[in-house]
Amino acid sequence: MARRQRGHQAVEDVGETRRTILRAAHELFMAHGYRAVSTRQIADACGLTQPALYHHFADKQDLYVAMLREELDALHAGLERIARRGGDVGERLRQVVRYMPAERQDMGQMFHDIDRELGPEARHELHESFHGSVVAPIAAIFTDGLRHGLLRDPRQGGADPVAAAFLLLSMLRHLPAPDFGDAGQDPVSVAPSASATGRVDLIVDVLLHGLAAPEARDDGTGSDGGASSG
Amino acid sequence: MARRQRGHQAVEDVGETRRTILRAAHELFMAHGYRAVSTRQIADACGLTQPALYHHFADKQDLYVAMLREELDALHAGLERIARRGGDVGERLRQVVRYMPAERQDMGQMFHDIDRELGPEARHELHESFHGSVVAPIAAIFTDGLRHGLLRDPRQGGADPVAAAFLLLSMLRHLPAPDFGDAGQDPVSVAPSASATGRVDLIVDVLLHGLAAPEARDDGTGSDGGASSG
DNA sequence: CCTACCGATCGGTAGG
DNA sequence: CCTACCGATCGGTAGG
Numbered sequence: 001m002a003r004r005q006r007g008h009q010a011v012e013d014v015g016e017t018r019r020t021i022l023r024a025a026h027e028l029f030m031a032h033g034y035r036a037v038s039t040r041q042i043a044d045a046c047g048l049t050q051p052a053l054y055h056h057f058a059d060k061q062d063l064y065v066a067m068l069r070e071e072l073d074a075l076h077a078g079l080e081r082i083a084r085r086g087g088d089v090g091e092r093l094r095q096v097v098r099y100m101p102a103e104r105q106d107m108g109q110m111f112h113d114i115d116r117e118l119g120p121e122a123r124h125e126l127h128e129s130f131h132g133s134v135v136a137p138i139a140a141i142f143t144d145g146l147r148h149g150l151l152r153d154p155r156q157g158g159a160d161p162v163a164a165a166f167l168l169l170s171m172l173r174h175l176p177a178p179d180f181g182d183a184g185q186d187p188v189s190v191a192p193s194a195s196a197t198g199r200v201d202l203i204v205d206v207l208l209h210g211l212a213a214p215e216a217r218d219d220g221t222g223s224d225g226g227a228s229s230g
Numbered sequence: 231m232a233r234r235q236r237g238h239q240a241v242e243d244v245g246e247t248r249r250t251i252l253r254a255a256h257e258l259f260m261a262h263g264y265r266a267v268s269t270r271q272i273a274d275a276c277g278l279t280q281p282a283l284y285h286h287f288a289d290k291q292d293l294y295v296a297m298l299r300e301e302l303d304a305l306h307a308g309l310e311r312i313a314r315r316g317g318d319v320g321e322r323l324r325q326v327v328r329y330m331p332a333e334r335q336d337m338g339q340m341f342h343d344i345d346r347e348l349g350p351e352a353r354h355e356l357h358e359s360f361h362g363s364v365v366a367p368i369a370a371i372f373t374d375g376l377r378h379g380l381l382r383d384p385r386q387g388g389a390d391p392v393a394a395a396f397l398l399l400s401m402l403r404h405l406p407a408p409d410f411g412d413a414g415q416d417p418v419s420v421a422p423s424a425s426a427t428g429r430v431d432l433i434v435d436v437l438l439h440g441l442a443a444p445e446a447r448d449d450g451t452g453s454d455g456g457a458s459s460g
Numbered sequence: 461c462c463t464a465c466c467g468a469t470c471g472g473t474a475g476g
Numbered sequence: 477c478c479t480a481c482c483g484a485t486c487g488g489t490a491g492g
Contacts, residue, residue, distance in 0.1 A: 017461090032346065035265050039487065051488080052461050060487065108338035111405065116262065142441070151441050159432055164441055166405050167433075173400045175341065202389055203397075210440035211372070211381050211394055247477090269471065281472080282477050290471065 018056045020046050025067045030106065034064055034113040064113070065122050069129065075100075076133035083137040089145040093168065093204045096138055102172050138165035164207075171203050248286045250276050255297045260336065264294055264343040294343070295352050299359065305330075306363035313367040319375040323398065323434045326368055332402050368395035394437075401433045 024045035028037040039060055043050040057063040082095045101107065114126045142161035145151040152158030159167065254275035258267040269290055273280040287293040312325045331337065344356045372391035375381040382388030389397065 033265075033342065035263075036346070038485080040485085049462060051463085051490095054488070055461070106342070108403065109342055112263070112336070112339055112342065116266070145441075150443055152443050157435060159436060159441055163432065167401060167436060170403045170405055171397060171400050173338065173403055175396050175400055202393065205387060206389060206397060206437065206440065208440045208442040210436065210438045211375075211389055212438040213380055213382050213388075268469080270469085279478060281474095281479085284472070285477065 014056075017046070017048075021048075021053060021056055021063070022067050022070060025063050026071060029064060029067060029113070030071075030101070030110065033106075033109050034060075034117040039063075061118055061122060065118070065126065068110070068114075068126055072126070072129045072133040076137065079134060079137035083140045083144075086144075089141060089148075089150055090204055090208055092141050093207070094200050096141070096168070097172065097200045097203055100169075100172055102174065106174075107169070108173050134169070135162060135165050138168060168203075168207055171207065244286075247276070247278075251278075251283060251286055251293065252297050252300060255293050256301060259294060259297060259343070260301075260331075260340070263339050264290075264347040269293075291348055291352060294348070295356065298340070298344075298356055302356070302359045302363040306367065309364060309367035313370045313374075316374075319371060319378075319380055320434055320438055322371050323368075323437070324430050326371070326398070327402065327430045327433055330399075330402055332404065336404075337399070338403050364399070365392060365395045368398060398433070398437055401437065 021042065024042050025037075028042055028045065039053055040050040042063070043053055053063065057066065078099050079096065082092055082099060085092055085095075114123055114130075118126070139161035142151060142159075142164040146153070146158075146161065151164075154160040251272065254272050255267075258272055258275065269283055270280045272293070273283055283293065287296060308329050309326065312322055312329060315322055315325075344353055344360075348356070369391035372381060372389075372394040376383070376388075376391065381394075384390040
């Protein structure tokens with residue numbers, strides 16, 4: 001910061017500029033998607049001209065992949081910390097739900113970009129990275145629960161840990177507002193209140209215990225074949 | 231079809247062309263998203279030039295909204311039919327899961343386009359239409375289950391019908407392949423086999439009964455406050 | 461890291 | 477429903 005010495009300035013700032021670009025790219029790409037964000041927008045957000053980006057990254061995709069790589073590494077660290085915590089499985093799952101980026105930086109959009117906007121090599125790398133950094137730590141929590149007999153066995157109607165992790169992740173997706181009723185022309189109303197803590201508890205509670213009433217277990221709600229029909 | 235009379239030809243074909251355009255728009259927009267599909271691609275798929283589209287629709291957004299309106303109307307009809315069927319709640323939910331477009335025509339992408347690519351009036355209209363056509367019929371099934379005492383009461387830890395419908399819908403989202411392991415560079419591997427019927431049963435079974443073992447109900451899996459910690 | 465600029469493609473219009 | 481064309485914007489390059 002204070003070190004503004006002539007000879008070292010360039011070599012220091014190059015790393016700092018790179019981080020600035022990555023930060024701006026993270027904010028814009030996660031908020032609006034790969035295609036909707038132009039390289040000029042990213043450059044503007046950094047106080048640079050657009051061609052300057054190409055000194056730090058080969059092209060737009062290279063910048064996107066570098067940004068996502070860092071994001072996935074950060075997620076990996078946080079999720080591993082939670083998974084390794086031990087103890088209450090439900091509480092760890094709630095911490096996962098709280099930890100995952102949900103509000104603005106749309107995970108669904110991230111998958112869209114990975115699968116539809118990038119080349120095959122980048123897609124493959126990010127798939128693998130997503131699995132190792134996000135899916136695996138969450139699956140480890142479910143494996144833990146299975147080992148302690150807290151979860152249903154996969155061979156008896158339960159879900160295997162990886163499938164369970166995918167189910168949890170899919171439940172984090174925000175869908176359009178349930179309750180805009182007659183409020184009129186509010187611009188970006190997406191699940192307005194729905195008290196964040198209530199949402200966390202709801203997701204994990206349904207994932208673990210389901211919506212069915214306990215006494216209705218072998219009833220017409222049918223978890224097997226489905227014999228009774230209207 | 232056989233009626234190729236001079237005077238009526240134009241007035242007949244105008245409706246047919248419109249339907250052709252809507253069909254091509256549906257396929258392309260749902261597969262690749264609003265922004266990734268150009269008006270020229272749509273015109274090409276119909277054997278038209280791009281400016282010809284503007285005879286049938288005011289602009290690109292108008293075409294997209296018209297297409298989604300028809301899609302939501304079709305979903306409404308199908309879901310209402312299932313919801314009204316009566317009888318086994320689990321079986322009706324499985325039929326919903328089977329009925330909803332899941333594989334290619336990404337629902338998550340649809341929400342992205344509605345929320346981020348369209349103007350506020352179009353967004354508002356489609357939000358309302360989605361709620362009435364998709365959310366409401368599914369919520370009606372849950373209301374039915376509540377009335378018959380098959381589901382937990384919302385005031386006692388259960389989810390209200392609309393929230394339950396949103397949870398079901400979010401679980402339909404496909405996430406990147408769980409199991410590409412060391413298969414290498416397969417291009418679009420998204421949940422390769424995972425036997426479609428197995429996926430349907432898994433989603434509804436978890437939504438109704440959860441992942442927890444029945445005997446572990448009041449155990450450390452914690453559905454309330456979470457007293458026991460590691 | 462800048463200025464200047466490229467070819468391609470976009471949504472949309474003019475005019476018939 | 478076509479040809480011809482518009483201004484804007486895109487990702488990326490040249491050259492310093």
